[in-house]
Amino acid sequence: MLKFPQDSPDFNVALSMSVVLFGFDGDQLQLLLARSQRDPFKDALFLPSRYLEATDELMLSARSMFHGLFGYDDPEIIEQLKAFGGVFRHPMGRIVNVASYALVRKEDFLAEKWESHGMQWVPIDRVPDLAFDHNDVVTYARERLKRRVKRRPVGFHLLPSEFTLGQLQSLYEQALGKTFDKRNFRKKLFKSPLLTDLEKKATGGEKGQHKGSRLYTFDRERYQRMKSEGYDFLF
């Protein structure tokens, strides 16, 4: 029977939030995980998460957690994924988890502050069994990442400001879960006028940059200008 509409709500549910943080170290796409210090899944790995109080804003809470982990936040880079509300996803009662995701530069992570809490980066293809339904959240976030990478130049959020085409290709391959032919990949990318050749070469000192490879940067201003004129990035 469809109960529509009902008289009044039951206030007997709790809220939590998790953030899926994808980072790129120049070579590998990784995911930030925390280690649970409490029951019901003490010692298990899970996504950085917290319970919300009834007055906590969803997005401000996600940004506040992000700020705690990275020392800054940026409303542009955190996006809500969806509500994960499986009735039995949490053994303590009905807790709906509103998950967000963000693309970050791994080097920005305040590692020293958080590693003592068991926080760690794990390569995206080696994510272990996580507590609660967090593997489902990660799977959903990877699909969102795939779609975003195809339609917006979000990949560039993950790269250092100076990168090689090899790094860019390796990032796209990991985000999209497929491999590209080197020549075709470059041809495709140069169709979009958003890459600026810095006319200098990598020293080989940065992770994922081969010595002698050309360095590029992403022309953010030009992208913003083109976007406002209706340009649709498409990989």
Place this chain on the structure above:
Amino acid sequence: MLKFPQDSPDFNVALSMSVVLFGFDGDQLQLLLARSQRDPFKDALFLPSRYLEATDELMLSARSMFHGLFGYDDPEIIEQLKAFGGVFRHPMGRIVNVASYALVRKEDFLAEKWESHGMQWVPIDRVPDLAFDHNDVVTYARERLKRRVKRRPVGFHLLPSEFTLGQLQSLYEQALGKTFDKRNFRKKLFKSPLLTDLEKKATGGEKGQHKGSRLYTFDRERYQRMKSEGYDFLF
């Protein structure tokens, strides 16, 4: 201060769900609205919605409401949008609304059963002020629809099984909020091999079909086959 992690959740929140139902009557893209019969916004229009109990599954509840309105449901067509959780979005307390959306054929709506409850279709460009934050939900749903229409042949869910190219163009124009040049639109569409010419002409009896226009159908099986081989629909 980042509270991470906390000891235990507060079970003092309630859940609701709303469905954004886009329908196409052959001519116009429309939205299904209900009229609230209770406080706090008695008589206001809002999205078909209900409160959830702590054991109600999110997606099953959306499908059950859909079933009540249309007499059938299909797990493929209902998709969660996101959680709308503004702290003060509901005057009775913290109620997080998990909204879904679906694309339907308006003719399937069980109108007689529901019109007495004040349910009505409203053209998408003439949606009035709605109760709660439901205008935000509609705006978000329209953005999702736009993205989906560009990347998947979802528009075809909205069309009758036999349609004219004029209907298809008018649907795409309303979903994407722009107008297309007729010749370019057709050229673009015929690039995707998913339209089958039925080799017959419209009688003009169906809404939005001009007499004498060719009728087409969407080759769903071919699309499924191509999709499983990696084909990416792109409008």
